[in-house]
Amino acid sequence: MATTDHQDLDPSVVAKFHFTREMIEGPVYRKYQKAMRKFWSVEDLNFTQDARDWATIDDDQKRGLLGVTVRFLAGEQNVTNELVPMLAAAQALRRFDWTVYVATFLMEEAKHAEFFMRWHKEVVGALEPEEVAQHFLVRGKTIDPSGRFKVHDVLHEALPYYGRRLLESTLAGTEAEIERAFIAFSAAYNAFVEGVLTMPSYEIVIDTTTSWNAFPTLRQGFKLILMDEGRHITFGTYACKLLIEKDPSYEEEVHRVFDKYRGNIVGLVEYQKAVPGLDLGKYQVMKVRHYRNRCREMGITPDDTLIEQIVDPTIDFVVGVEAG
Amino acid sequence: MTEGAKRWTCVEAGCSYELVAADVPSAIQGAQRHIAEAHGSFELEEMIEDVLEDVPESEAGSWSQPTP
Numbered sequence A: 001m002a003t004t005d006h007q008d009l010d011p012s013v014v015a016k017f018h019f020t021r022e023m024i025e026g027p028v029y030r031k032y033q034k035a036m037r038k039f040w041s042v043e044d045l046n047f048t049q050d051a052r053d054w055a056t057i058d059d060d061q062k063r064g065l066l067g068v069t070v071r072f073l074a075g076e077q078n079v080t081n082e083l084v085p086m087l088a089a090a091q092a093l094r095r096f097d098w099t100v101y102v103a104t105f106l107m108e109e110a111k112h113a114e115f116f117m118r119w120h121k122e123v124v125g126a127l128e129p130e131e132v133a134q135h136f137l138v139r140g141k142t143i144d145p146s147g148r149f150k151v152h153d154v155l156h157e158a159l160p161y162y163g164r165r166l167l168e169s170t171l172a173g174t175e176a177e178i179e180r181a182f183i184a185f186s187a188a189y190n191a192f193v194e195g196v197l198t199m200p201s202y203e204i205v206i207d208t209t210t211s212w213n214a215f216p217t218l219r220q221g222f223k224l225i226l227m228d229e230g231r232h233i234t235f236g237t238y239a240c241k242l243l244i245e246k247d248p249s250y251e252e253e254v255h256r257v258f259d260k261y262r263g264n265i266v267g268l269v270e271y272q273k274a275v276p277g278l279d280l281g282k283y284q285v286m287k288v289r290h291y292r293n294r295c296r297e298m299g300i301t302p303d304d305t306l307i308e309q310i311v312d313p314t315i316d317f318v319v320g321v322e323a324g
Numbered sequence B: 001m002t003e004g005a006k007r008w009t010c011v012e013a014g015c016s017y018e019l020v021a022a023d024v025p026s027a028i029q030g031a032q033r034h035i036a037e038a039h040g041s042f043e044l045e046e047m048i049e050d051v052l053e054d055v056p057e058s059e060a061g062s063w064s065q066p067t068p
Helices: A027-038 A049-057 A059-081 A082-090 A096-124 A131-133 A154-172 A176-196 A199-211 A218-248 A250-261 A262-266 A270-272 A280-298 A304-311 B022-037 B045-049
Strands: B006-009 B016-020
Touching: A027 A049, A027 A082, A027 A096, A027 A218, A049 A096, A049 A218, A049 B022, A059 A154, A059 A176, A059 B022, A082 A154, A082 A176, A082 A280, A096 A304, A131 A250, A154 A176, A154 A250, A176 A199, A176 A218, A176 A250, A176 A262, A199 A218, A199 A280, A199 B022, A218 A250, A218 A280, A218 B045, A250 A280, A262 A304, A280 A304, A280 B016, A280 B022, B016 B022
Parallel strands: none
Antiparallel strands: B006 B016
C-alpha cells in the first residue's frame, strides 16, 4: 500500500532500499530486464557439425581461424576477471540499477568464456592453457615501419591498469575520483576494446564461416555474444554520458585512453591477413563508424586525427605482424 | 526512449545517409537495412536505439525515405 506520509521514517531504514519508480523505468534497468529475457545457454548449442568441418579444412585455414578464436578465448576470460571493479564502483556510486545490470554483464562474460572453452574442447580438441597458448597471436610483436605508433595488448595491459585504478578509487577515493576512474575504465573496456577494437573481429569470423559455409555453431555463438555485447557497450557509454554531463571535464579521460592506444586502432586487424579472401578495407573503415558511434553515445566530440589515421592508406602496418 | 518519429544518421566514413522513421522499431529496421546494403556490415539494435533523435511532429509529417 502506497502512502505519502513519510515524516516518521528512520532515514537509516529507508537507506536499506534502493529501487525507485524512476529507476525501473530507466534505460539501465531496461538493459537488465532485456538481459534476463534474452538469456541463452552454451549447453543448448551443438558442436557436432563444427567438429566435422574442422576435420575438412586445411592447415592454413585452421591456423587463420585459431588465430581469431584463441584470442577470443583468452579475451573473454580476461574481461570476466577484470569486471569486478565496475561492480564495486556501481555500489560505491549508489547506483543500484548499474549494480543489477553489471551483475548480468559479468555472468554473460563468464558465459562467453565458457562458449569459447567448449568450442575449442569439442571442435579442436584443445583446452589446457598449454594447448591453446601456442596459437595466440602476440600483438607486442607489431612494428610500425613509420615508427609513429606503438601497439599494446590493450585487453591484457590496459584493463588491469584501469581496473586497479578504479578499485583503488572505489576503496579510498572521493566520489569525483571514483567517477573519473570509472570513465577511464569504461572508455577502455566498453568503448575501446568492446566497442571499436573487437567489432571488426566479430564480422571477420561471421564473414569467414559464411564464405566457407562451415562452422554454424561458431557463427551462432558469435551472433549470440554480439547481442550481449550490444548491451555491455551501450551501458558503458551511457554511464560515461551521464557522468560527463555531470562534469564535462571527464571527457578528457576518454580521449586520453583512445590516444594512448591509438596504434591498436589505426593498424590493420591481424586476422584480416590470417584468413585468406577477406575484404581488407571493409574492416578498417568500419572502425570509424564504431568510434564515431561510441563518441555519439557518450555525447563527446570525436578526435578527427584518429579518424584520419584509421582511413589513411599509407598507415598499413598489421597489428601482431613484425613488418607491415 | 520517448514515443514518436525518430531520426538516425549513419556515421560510416564517407556516408551521410539519414533516415526519419515513424517509431523506434522502424528506425532500427531501416538503419540495419542500410548498414547491410550500403556497407556489407551490421549494426546492433542497442547501438541504433541509443543514438536516435526525436523528430518534431511537423518534420515527421513528411516521413522521408533517405538517399544513400
